[in-house]
């Protein structure tokens with residue numbers, strides 16, 4: 205039987221299918237009640253208003269049931285708020301490989317605008333321009349590289 209933690213961690217983000225919710229930093233905790241086997245999964249949404257969260261909740265319950273944990277509850281926690289800093293190194297590498305520019309870590313300085321750090325995921329050029337605040341989903345912005353002229357999705361940093 206797959207552990208509840210492993211089953212939940214393997215759920216992929218419905219919008220960015222190359223990355224799991226664990227790598228994205230959405231998955232906060234997986235607790236299994238001793239005795240009852242009831243599983244409580246805690247997640248923090250990436251972007252408020254991202255319709256993907258309903259899909260993610262359903263996907264987690266389905267994955268847990270398939271792994272032998274049919275009694276599962278998914279709780280949503282908004283504090284502390286998710287930030288792009290929670291994306292793991294593996295997750296960042298996968299985003300880059302998929303042509304999605306991973307947001308730069310915010311660090312402890314919120315003054316520096318993130319737009320300075322957006323690099324083209326294809327050629328690595330920092331010569332990029334935001335051409336639309338809305339990319340293929342509400343969570344992404346559309347950017348274009350001035351070096352290779354390719355448009356690409358950039359995850360909005362929070």
Ligand SMILES: [Zn+2]
Pocket residue numbers: 324325326327328329349350351352353354
């Ligand atoms: Zn480029």
